[in-house]
Amino acid sequence: MTESSQPTPVVRVSGVDKQFTVGHGITTALDGIDLEIGRGEFVSLIGPSGCGKSTLLRLIGDLTAPTAGSVEVNGKPAHAARLGREYGMVFQAPVLFEWRSVSDNVKLPLELLGMDRSERDAHAREMLALVELSDFASHHPYQLSGGMQQRVAIARALAIQPSILLMDEPFGALDEMTRERMNTEVLRIWQQTGTTIVFVTHSIPEAVFLSTRVAVMSARPGRITHVVDVALPQPRNEATREDPRYFRHVTEVREALRSDGALGAEPALVSEERMAAEGGIG
């Protein structure tokens, strides 16, 4: 933390446009995005399919470059932040390596950092304890349930102690029960580590339950239309889900989504996730 009166935000997105070439046409995925995220915040990006929320996350993570505008992370261009290994990524699928044990999966980013063996072992143990999977260290991914696999992915993402954790619909593939458990889990981890988290989701209750702020997006072109401050007390737990203020915020986000017809018909064009997948892998 700097001593200056205005601390550098972890993320500063200014005037970002992102266009994709689809066939002969150009699709504007994001248009005039401005967003600042402070240290220790938990910000969710929510919006309908095609609103560019995954693209925005990928821009923050320097997995794709903006057409216009700038993305800064910790006061540096996102590219420098990525080369400085300041990111942890969690996708919708766990993307674990099946040839590695659970603990070796967690150690992968530590190997890339060139950390020595004993330090890697200690870190991996600590991370597995954090996600409560210590007993499964020597298991292989196929022996774990979907929720457990995603917890391994979170442990892996946090292993290098990133200054920012980017999560792209991490619990979208899980059943409702597991999802709620994982939400509580991720909040506990967030509180324990103090990591800044940017979280993409389709789910309004999930966004409200987890976040300090919810950025509501609209599609075509993708814009941030509202930013909802979620003034629910911390630490949050199962009781939070029954708090009247929680329902008020859920309603607020829902209305923000509805206000510009964002929850209308599904777009017929190529989904933004697909374009991102096709355009962004070098």
Added chain:
Amino acid sequence: MPRSPERGWLRPIVTFAVFAAFLFVIWEGLKFVGGDPWRTETWIWEPPLEIWLASDLLLPHVWDIVGALAAPVQRGSDESLAQFLAGAAFYTWREAAIGFLLGATIGIGLAALFVHSKLMERALVPYVIASQTIPIIALAPMIVFAFGPNVLSVVIIATYLTFFPVTIAMISGLRSPDPRALELMRSYAASRWSVFWKVRMPASLPYLFTALKISATASIVGAIVGEGPGGIPNGLGRAIINFNSQYISGPEKLWATIVACAILGIAFFTLIRIAELAALRGRGLRTEAA
């Protein structure tokens, strides 16, 4: 899911034995029905039909082949045919194995090159494919002419037959990782080198082993075929040529040699299969039994 290891090992062997017995019955049954007369010291059996394929010349009795294996390889020799063939098979296997290792290395290297360079892939893959349309019979004499009648030529021929399946399979294998796995590596600013060794290479192993099993048998064929023009006297290739010329007087010897080739092929294949099981253990893949 968990099978007892004993049963896991026993089952393929039992299946093989049952099928071998079945084959034996068909073989000898055919000869019993339509082959040459069966003679022992006490009785003669005249088969009722005449099937040209079942004659002693074309289809010797199984026990005659087994007998030939136990008999000396040449009159007055101390060495039995079985011993001779075992030695020849081991000799051929060594040539094949060197070619196999070289071919696999070249295959992996080419695939790694192609996966990282579209230009190289477009430029070279057609030649890789074209190389395999040239019959080895046409190429072998040229290789021998270029490198001399020695083991090196045989190894080159075995290499030539090995590298192709490995190249093709590894191009797919090295491209098989989930795009998100590559993104994950990108988010960690991993080098191409790290991505290759930590993601692409391990992900490609199932593909690699499928190719290696094809190449294991192909390398043996290459070595056997190469031994003829290569003028190598110690291997199975020369044994086939020799026993071929003696076929009229002793068809069992050529048959025994064919059996030796088959056993060598199965043994090499099995070796690769065992390596595969060891290498892919823990992945939770359903690997096929072999």
